[in-house]
Amino acid sequence: MKYIDMGDIKASRLMLGCMRIADKPIKNIERLISSALGMGINAFDNADIYGGGTCEIKFGKALKNLKIARDKTVIQTKCGICGGMYDLSYDHIIRSVNGSLDRLGTDYIDILLLHRPDTLMRPENIARAFDDLYSSGKVRAFGVSNFSAQQTDLIQTYTDKKIYVDQLQLSPTHCPIIDYGINVNTLNSGAYDTSGGVLEYCRKNKITIQAYGVMQCAFTDETGYFYSGSYTTEHAKKKYFALNYTLEGIARKYGTTPEAVAVAWLLYHPADMQAIVGTTLDKHLKAFEDCCEVSLTRYEWYEIFRSAGHTLP
Numbered sequence: 224m225k226y227i228d229m230g231d232i233k234a235s236r237l238m239l240g241c242m243r244i245a246d247k248p249i250k251n252i253e254r255l256i257s258s259a260l261g262m263g264i265n266a267f268d269n270a271d272i273y274g275g276g277t278c279e280i281k282f283g284k285a286l287k288n289l290k291i292a293r294d295k296t297v298i299q300t301k302c303g304i305c306g307g308m309y310d311l312s313y314d315h316i317i318r319s320v321n322g323s324l325d326r327l328g329t330d331y332i333d334i335l336l337l338h339r340p341d342t343l344m345r346p347e348n349i350a351r352a353f354d355d356l357y358s359s360g361k362v363r364a365f366g367v368s369n370f371s372a373q374q375t376d377l378i379q380t381y382t383d384k385k386i387y388v389d390q391l392q393l394s395p396t397h398c399p400i401i402d403y404g405i406n407v408n409t410l411n412s413g414a415y416d417t418s419g420g421v422l423e424y425c426r427k428n429k430i431t432i433q434a435y436g437v438m439q440c441a442f443t444d445e446t447g448y449f450y451s452g453s454y455t456t457e458h459a460k461k462k463y464f465a466l467n468y469t470l471e472g473i474a475r476k477y478g479t480t481p482e483a484v485a486v487a488w489l490l491y492h493p494a495d496m497q498a499i500v501g502t503t504l505d506k507h508l509k510a511f512e513d514c515c516e517v518s519l520t521r522y523e524w525y526e527i528f529r530s531a532g533h534t535l536p
């Protein structure tokens with residue numbers, strides 16, 4: 224495993240996401256967390272809304288049952304989605320963090336992310352919330368998620384707390400934040416930038432992009448279904464034939480799995496990203512084990528990009 228420094232926090236480059244654990248038996252969650260720790264994964268992603276709070280509760284309970292020392296884990300959670308809308312007001316941020324601390328059964332959160340941009344947010348109030356949470360010892364570090372470059376810049380202008388993270392959907396099948404930079408000044412569909420140049424902004428300002436949905440076909444599938452599952456599974460193989468063919472070929476060459484290669488594709492990028500995997504199964508998690516060890520060639524990186532259906536001008 225490789226790690227990344229965020230101030231005095233050392234977080235694994237492969238993270239385990241806890242969005243899907245709400246209905247899983249606690250023993251299975253304990254097994255999943257044990258496997259993650261065994262692979263060197265120390266960073267775990269959660270949110271106040273996952274499973275209506277159940278994911279944080281079950282995650283906290285599993286850590287307690289496993290008797291894992293608090294300083295062996297980097298616990299990240301998020302706030303700001305509320306009742307199907309967005310609320311980044313001072314009161315909501317503070318209330319949400321207090322709720323997360325209770326549910327997780329911990330005294331502090333390592334990294335707090337603002338889950339989605341709230342167009343009604345007042346950056347001076349967010350800065351005040353960050354100050355109060357930091358000085359009370361409830362949160363050690365801050366970040367954002369699904370924010371554009373300009374939105375992150377707006378928050379950073381008002382706070383002296385560094386924004387360490389922007390968590391964004393990113394995978395070979397869904398990579399507009401990479402695609403636009405390859406298709407600059409073309410009329411190709413990939414040239415369409417909805418992020419305000421977030422990749423370059425994060426690189427310039429040493430903000431870690433945390434890729435989520437790394438195994439997802441896309442944000443929604445053709446029927447509009449939200450997050451329909453991994454492109455490496457049988458049902459998606461026909462649609463993503465070229466991508467799977469490429470991943471499998473590269474995996475054979477390195478003696479590893481297509482899943483590890485898919486994550487290696489993200490970690491190869493010089494932006495020094497983290498990748499969050501959201502599997503709930505121990506055996507699926509193990510498929511990612513080699514992701515930090517596989518060093519792709521530049522040619523392989525572009526071949527994966529192209530075989531996922533993207534254009535090189």
Ligand SMILES: NC(=O)c1ccc[n+]([C@@H]2O[C@H](COP(=O)([O-])OP(=O)(O)OC[C@H]3O[C@@H](n4cnc5c(N)ncnc54)[C@H](OP(=O)(O)O)[C@@H]3O)[C@@H](O)[C@H]2O)c1
Binds near residue numbers: 268368503506510
């Ligand atoms: N910031 C945001 O707005 C946001 C949004 C969504 C997610 N997230 C975070 O990112 C994490 C990951 O998101 P995600 O769960 O959508 O992403 P994901 O890891 O790309 O997808 C997980 C899905 O793919 C399947 N899968 C994963 N690994 C597999 C493997 N090796 N073989 C076969 N199937 C596999 C999983 O099923 P199995 O459980 O059966 O393996 C699950 O259905 C979440 O837990 C959450 O922490 C953040």
